[in-house]
Every structure is written in structure tokens, then in C-alpha cells.
Amino acid sequence: MSVVAERFNRHPNLFIALGFIALGLMFPFFFDSGAGQMQTAVQALAYVAMALGLNLIVGFAGLLDLGYVAFYALGAYTMGWLGSGFFSEAGGGDGLHILVSGQITALPGVHVNFLLVIVAAVIVTTIAGMLIGLPTLRLRGDYIAIVTLAFGEIVGRIAINGDEITVNGTPLTAGRQGITPVDKIKLPGLDQFQALDLRPWYFVALAIVVVVLIVNFRLRDSRLGRAWVAMREDEVAAASMGVPLVKTKLLAYGTGAAFGGVSGAFLASFLNTVNADQFQFSFSIFILAMIILGGLASIWGTVVGAIALSIINFYLIPEVFKNAPQKIGLNFDLTELSFGIFGFLLVIMMVLRPEGLIPERRRKIELHEGVGPTSGVGKTVVEAKG
Amino acid sequence: MGAVDALKKFLKAYGLIAALLVLPVAYGIQDLNNQGNLERLAENLKDGISNGAIWALVALGYTLVYGIIELINFAHGDVFMIGSFVSVSLWGTLGLTLATGPFGLAIGLLVTLLIAMVASGTLNVMIERVAYRPLRDAPRLAPLITAVGFSFILQNVGILWLGGSPEGVPDLIHSQQQVVDVAGVSITRGDILAIGVTAPLVLLLTTFISRSRIGKAMRATAQDPEAARLMGINVDTTISFTFLMGGVMAGAAGLIYALYQTTVWFFQGFTAGLIAFTAAVMGGIGNLKGAVLGGLIIGCIQQISDNRIGGEWTPAIVFAYLVVIMVFRPQGLIGEETREAG
Numbered sequence: 001m002s003v004v005a006e007r008f009n010r011h012p013n014l015f016i017a018l019g020f021i022a023l024g025l026m027f028p029f030f031f032d033s034g035a036g037q038m039q040t041a042v043q044a045l046a047y048v049a050m051a052l053g054l055n056l057i058v059g060f061a062g063l064l065d066l067g068y069v070a071f072y073a074l075g076a077y078t079m080g081w082l083g084s085g086f087f088s089e090a091g092g093g094d095g096l097h098i099l100v101s102g103q104i105t106a107l108p109g110v111h112v113n114f115l116l117v118i119v120a121a122v123i124v125t126t127i128a129g130m131l132i133g134l135p136t137l138r139l140r141g142d143y144i145a146i147v148t149l150a151f152g153e154i155v156g157r158i159a160i161n162g163d164e165i166t167v168n169g170t171p172l173t174a175g176r177q178g179i180t181p182v183d184k185i186k187l188p189g190l191d192q193f194q195a196l197d198l199r200p201w202y203f204v205a206l207a208i209v210v211v212v213l214i215v216n217f218r219l220r221d222s223r224l225g226r227a228w229v230a231m232r233e234d235e236v237a238a239a240s241m242g243v244p245l246v247k248t249k250l251l252a253y254g255t256g257a258a259f260g261g262v263s264g265a266f267l268a269s270f271l272n273t274v275n276a277d278q279f280q281f282s283f284s285i286f287i288l289a290m291i292i293l294g295g296l297a298s299i300w301g302t303v304v305g306a307i308a309l310s311i312i313n314f315y316l317i318p319e320v321f322k323n324a325p326q327k328i329g330l331n332f333d334l335t336e337l338s339f340g341i342f343g344f345l346l347v348i349m350m351v352l353r354p355e356g357l358i359p360e361r362r363r364k365i366e367l368h369e370g371v372g373p374t375s376g377v378g379k380t381v382v383e384a385k386g
Numbered sequence: 387m388g389a390v391d392a393l394k395k396f397l398k399a400y401g402l403i404a405a406l407l408v409l410p411v412a413y414g415i416q417d418l419n420n421q422g423n424l425e426r427l428a429e430n431l432k433d434g435i436s437n438g439a440i441w442a443l444v445a446l447g448y449t450l451v452y453g454i455i456e457l458i459n460f461a462h463g464d465v466f467m468i469g470s471f472v473s474v475s476l477w478g479t480l481g482l483t484l485a486t487g488p489f490g491l492a493i494g495l496l497v498t499l500l501i502a503m504v505a506s507g508t509l510n511v512m513i514e515r516v517a518y519r520p521l522r523d524a525p526r527l528a529p530l531i532t533a534v535g536f537s538f539i540l541q542n543v544g545i546l547w548l549g550g551s552p553e554g555v556p557d558l559i560h561s562q563q564q565v566v567d568v569a570g571v572s573i574t575r576g577d578i579l580a581i582g583v584t585a586p587l588v589l590l591l592t593t594f595i596s597r598s599r600i601g602k603a604m605r606a607t608a609q610d611p612e613a614a615r616l617m618g619i620n621v622d623t624t625i626s627f628t629f630l631m632g633g634v635m636a637g638a639a640g641l642i643y644a645l646y647q648t649t650v651w652f653f654q655g656f657t658a659g660l661i662a663f664t665a666a667v668m669g670g671i672g673n674l675k676g677a678v679l680g681g682l683i684i685g686c687i688q689q690i691s692d693n694r695i696g697g698e699w700t701p702a703i704v705f706a707y708l709v710v711i712m713v714f715r716p717q718g719l720i721g722e723e724t725r726e727a728g
Contacts, residue, residue: 058527062527064527064530064531135709135712135713136712138716139712139716141526141527141530142456142457142458142526142527142530143667143712143716145458145527145530146458146660146663146667146708146712147708147709147712149660150660150705150706150708150709151705151709153660153702153705154702154705154706154709157698157699157701157702157705158702160698161698161699161702281656282538285534285538288531288534289535292531336542336545336546336550337542337545337546339538339541339542340538340539340541340543340545342535342538343534343536343537343538343541343542344535344538344539345535346531346532346534346535346538347516347517347532347535347536347539350521350524350528350529350531350535351516351517351520351521351532354521354524354528
């Protein structure tokens with residue numbers, strides 16, 4: 001007993017994690033494998049991975065990224081390009097197949113093994129993350145937000161108008177029509193996943209989340225993670241203590257982006273389409289709202305926030321409370337209101353409980369002292385001048 | 387080495403101006419080759435300036451607020467959108483239709499203008515009170531996040547109000563009707579309205595801020611809120627007043643937009659907000675003249691892009707300019723006037 005209690009005190013996260021994973025493993029057996037709840041659960045897990053990636057950039061490193069949707073888009077397009085019939089001319093019309101088996105080998109287009117697609121998505125989004133981070137290096141906090149937002153919008157625009165950009169007669173994207181169908185996941189030793197059998201999808205999503213969680217915890221406690229926090233607290237002080245700002249910032253953007261890319265590639269396969277309408281600014285805000293709700297920089301908070309908002313967005317609003325406005329005599333569609341609800345959540349959380357549902361310890365102290373990550377920098381400058 | 391340094395120096399000083407001139411000059415040369423005159427380009431620039439006048443009014447709100455509390459008031463674009471919606475709804479209430487006579491129309495539009503200005507101004511003050519004031523001592527990202535939140539709330543109000551798709555509104559002033567023809571460029575009623583409302587408002591605002599007592603208080607608070615407080619200035623009231631001014635300008639812009647574009651929709655504020663913010667940064671944030679100049683320039687770029695490259699690419703081009711400005715000349719064309727810039 002006392003041994004367990006002692007272990008728990010030393011590694012509370014390990015125990016919480018084991019509890020979560022056990023719950024996660026049991027969850028799918030309560031529902032039918034094709035149930036709506038399973039659909040929601042798979043999406044929620046994919047969003048957890050994405051939120052953890054954004055949390056790394058915004059929460060740990062204190063860089064407000066409002067264009068996170070760019071990484072979702074790039075991850076999804078990597079999957080779309082490397083795993084669909086989109087490039088129908090590839091391999092002279094016979095298709096290009098790399099490490100795939102089964103009936104896919106007969107299809108035209110490029111078809112690459114899912115695990116390789118994930119690797120490609122990580123590489124593409126990491127590079128994109130760093131490229132987007134590069135111009136923001138010298139900017140102050142709120143300007144970073146706007147520049148990342150602008151990049152997110154540019155990527156979104158290219159996705160929408162990509163059907164006009166052609167290279168050798170092949171368009172870049174399928175615009176609003178979307179690249180569809182996208183290859184279903186096929187893992188070594190298992191059959192190709194099926195659209196109506198959601199349990200395998202669920203376990204893959206859970207595995208992604210577990211890996212992302214482990215990386216998050218290990219990173220947070222690493223030298224790099226401490227450098228991020230130091231930089232968030234006070235950039236000038238961190239730099240003078242020997243934190244290389246450029247490298248540290250770029251690594252934050254790159255790593256955070258990679259998680260978004262993995263999750264994006266998974267979602268592309270799961271949703272069976274890569275559609276330009278998925279990549280809008282509101283998506284970035286949706287993910288940001290998850291982090292704020294859970295608690296900036298808090299890993300467990302992010303997980304809870306992501307699950308909560310996914311359930312609200314994919315289950316409660318469209319299914320459970322769909323008819324609520326009609327019942328109280330109002331005539332509108334509740335799904336139209338979902339982003340207003342997230343906006344409201346952002347305001348309420350920030351004003352009433354800025355540290356989030358499950359606050360990170362250090363951040364809670366800061367908020368209640370009234371000295372914050374970026375305001376600290378500005379204040380010293382003003383004081384020094386005055 | 388000397389040549390590289392000289393190039394760097396040149397780029398630093400004139401790089402942004404050169405980047406801004408790329409589009410008009412390139413298409414000007416193309417026009418001269420194809421048509422032998424610059425009429426099409428002049429037409430683009432004229433439309434650009436009229437559109438830019440609207441962006442300038444919205445940009446003033448960004449620049450005023452940023453100058454005083456260093457916050458990107460993300461919800462500002464949506465305050466502008468609400469200004470449009472209020473105007474359009476008022477036309478219905480006042481019974482303004484295409485059949486209304488010129489006298490009634492003038493009175494009706496004036497009333498609409500005033501009400502839209504008051505409504506947007508009040509809304510902006512209210513947002514400051516609810517979402518920004520409690521967070522004044524919080525980390526700098528906190529009010530930015532509530533601003534984004536409010537932007538979404540207002541967009542949803544817009545959806546509930548007039549629906550989720552662009553709504554055509556009656557072209558009350560026949561905005562495309564030509565008034566005069568200046569060297570092949572037709573000046574329409576819409577152009578005259580846009581400039582005719584914007585110019586006096588901008589003049590009034592600048593005079594007000596440089597001459598009046600409360601304008602002086604605003605400038606003092608922008609420089610140093612603590613010192614201003616010590617000198618007996620009520621900082622909270624001054625900040626509220628700044629939001630009021632910004633909102634009033636956005637309300638006027640909302641009416642002009644509805645009359646000029648003859649469509650309104652809930653998402654217009656998001657795009658307009660980003661364009662206007664780009665304009666404010668381009669001119670030098672915190673600087674009123676800069677915001678107007680930036681608005682006019684962005685209007686021209688946007689119009690050239692709409693007309694030559696295709697409207698679906700315009701947002702991407704404007705955002706690309708935003709990134710270029712942020713990276714190479716974050717202090718803008720004229721220079722910032724904020725606390726940090728000194």
C-alpha cells in the first residue's frame with residue numbers, strides 16, 4: 001500500500017496515464033463497432049494529438065500560433081497525394097505502389113504504405129513549421145499571432161484554389177471537391193481497415209495519442225522543454241542564460257507542427273477525403289479553444305479540453321441538442337452556432353479562469369501574481385525606459 | 387562587402403515601397419504594351435482608393451486601440467460587420483427603397499450613418515469593458531484570445547441575424563452610375579460617397595485627437611499610462627473613449643461598405659479586419675496618417691489583384707504582403723507611435 005502511494009507521489013503522471021490508457025482500451029467494447037459514438041471517439045483522439053501539438057507551441061514555448069490549420073492541411077494533403085488515385089497519371093497510368101498489398105496494387109494513382117505516409121507527413125510538416133516560424137523570430141508576441149494566421153490563410157487559399165495550379169497538367173489539390181477516396185490504413189499483419197468497422201481506427205488513434213503523450217512528457221522535462229518554458233517566461237533572460245532563441249523557437253514550431261501533420265494524415269484516411277473546406281481559420285481556433293479550456297501548457301488539461309470540445313462539437317451539438325432551439329421556440333440550426341459557443345468559451349475561460357480546468361502549476365502561480373510570460377518582457381522595457 | 391551592405395541598407399529603407407510598386411508597375415507596363423494607355427490601371431487604382439477608404443476607416447480603429455493598449459483588437463472587423471448589418475436593417479425600418487426620392491434618401495442615409503456609428507461605437511466600448519479590461523494586467527496573449535473569442539461570437543450573431551450566405555442589399559445610391567469622366571476613368575456615385583464620407587471623418591478624428599482635451603489625454607495614455615494616471619487622467623475612461631472612436635469609424639465604414647458593395651455577410655468582418663490590420667501595420671501601427679495611407683494602398687493592391695489575378699487569390703496576396711511587411715519593416719511606412727517604439 002505505502003509502496004504504491006509512494007510511487008504515485010513520485011510519478012503521478014504515470015499513474016494517471018495508465019488509468020487513461022486502461023479506460024481508452026476498454027471504451028470501444030461498450031459500443032457497437034460502427035456506432036456514432038465510436039466515430040466521435042476516433043475524431044476526438046485525433047484532435048487530442050493535434051491539441052497536444054499546438055499546446056507545445058502555445059503552451060510550452062509561449063508562441064501564439066493562430067495558423068495551426070496549415071499543419072493539419074499539409075498532413076492531410078501528404079496522405080491525399082501519397083495514398084489516393086489523385087495523381088492518376090503516375091507510373092504511366094498504372095499507378096505507383098510502394099510497400100502496399102491487396103487490391104490497392106491494381107489501382108491507378110500513388111499508393112504508399114501508411115507508415116511511410118506518416119513519416120512523410122512528419123517531415124513535410126516539420127519543415128513547414130520551421131519555415132513558417134522563421135519570419136516570426138524577431139517579432140513580438142501578438143505580431144507572431146497575426147503572421148501565423150496569415151500563413152494559415154495562405155495555405156488554406158492554396159488548398160481552395162490549388163485545382164488551378166497545375167504542374168505538367170496535374171493540379172496541386174482538388175480544391176473544394178476534395179481528394180476522395182483516400183486509402184484506408186493498412187498495417188503490417190492486419191487487414192485493410194474498413195469504413196464501418198471503427199475499432200481498428202480507434203486503436204490506431206489511441207496509439208498515436210499515447211506516442212504523442214510520451215513525447216510531450218519527455219520533451220517537457222528535457223533540456224529543450226525547460227528552454228521553452230524559460231523563453232516563454234522571459235525571452236531576454238533566457239537568451240542571456242545561454243538559451244539559443246532561434247533554435248529553440250524553430251524546434252517548438254517544428255515539433256508542434258509534426259503532431260498536427262500525423263493527426264492530419266490519419267484524419268484524411270479516416271474521413272476518406274482531403275477537402276479544402278476543412279482547412280479554415282475556425283479550425284485553428286477550435287484547437288486553440290481546447291487548450292485554453294483545459295489549461296495552457298498543461299498536458300492533461302489539453303487532453304481533457306480536446307476530448308470535451310470534440311464531444312461537444314461532434315456529438316452534443318449535432319446529435320443530442322440538435323432540436324433544443326426548436327423546443328424553446330427559436331428557429332435556427334444549432335450547428336451554425338458551434339463557433340459562437342467556442343468563442344464564448346474562450347472569453348469566459350480567459351476572464352474567469354485563465355489557468356484552465358486543469359491548470360499547470362507554474363502558470364497558475366504566474367496568473368495569480370499578475371506577471372505573465374509576454375507581459376513581463378514588455379513591462380521591463382517600459383520600466384527601463386521610464 | 388560594401389555593395390552588400392549598401393544593398394541591405396537600400397532594401398531596409400525602400401524595400402517595402404519597391405514591393406508595393408511591383409504590381410502596379412508590372413501591370414502598367416503590360417497595359418502600355420497591349421492597349422497603349424493606362425486607362426485600365428487608372429480605373430483599378432480609382433476603385434482601389436474607394437475601397438481603400440473603407441479599409442482606412444476600419445484600420446483607424448485598429449491603430450487607435452493598438453496605440454493605446456497595445457492590443458490587436460481582433461473583434462474590430464466584426465464590429466465593422468455589425469455596423470453594416472445595423473445599416474441594412476435600418477433601411478428596412480426607415481422604409482428606404484430604390485423608389486425613395488433623393489431628399490428622403492439623403493435624410494434616411496444620414497440617420498442610418500449616425501445610428502450605425504453609435505451602435506458600433508457602443509458595441510466596441512462594451513467589448514472592451516467585458517473582455518479586455520478585466521485582463522489588463524494579465525499576460526499579453528490573454529486579451530488577444532478573448533478578442534478572437536468575441537470575433538467568433540459576433541460572427542455568430544451575424545449568422546443568426548442575416549443568415550450564413552452573402553445577402554444582396556438594394557443599391558440605394560446606384561453606386562455604379564457614372565458622375566463624371568476624368569481622362570477615361572469614370573468616377574461613380576459610389577466613389578464619391580466613399581471618399582465624401584471618409585475624408586471629413588478622418589479630418590475630424592485627427593483634429594479631435596490633436597486639439598481636444600480628451601484627445602490629449604488619449605495621447606498621454608498611449609505614451610505612458612502610469613504617468614498619465616499620476617497627472618490626473620482617468621485612464622479607464624480614456625481607453626473606453628478610444629474604443630468608442632474606433633467603433634464609430636467602423637460603423638461608418640459598415641454603412642459605406644453596404645452601399646458600395648451592395649452585399650453584406652457575416653464573414654465580411656473577418657476579411658476586412660485582416661486587410662485593415664495589414665493596412666494599419668503597413669502605415670505604422672499607432673499612427674493615424676499611416677493607417678489611412680495603408681488603407682488606400684491595400685485597397686489598390688486588392689483591386690489590381692481582383693481585376694488581374696482573380697478575386698479568389700486576393701486574400702492570399704494581401705496576407706503575403708502582411709508577412710513581408712512584418713518581416714522586413716514591422717515599423718511600417720511612416721513609423722510606429724506606440725510605447726515600445728518610444
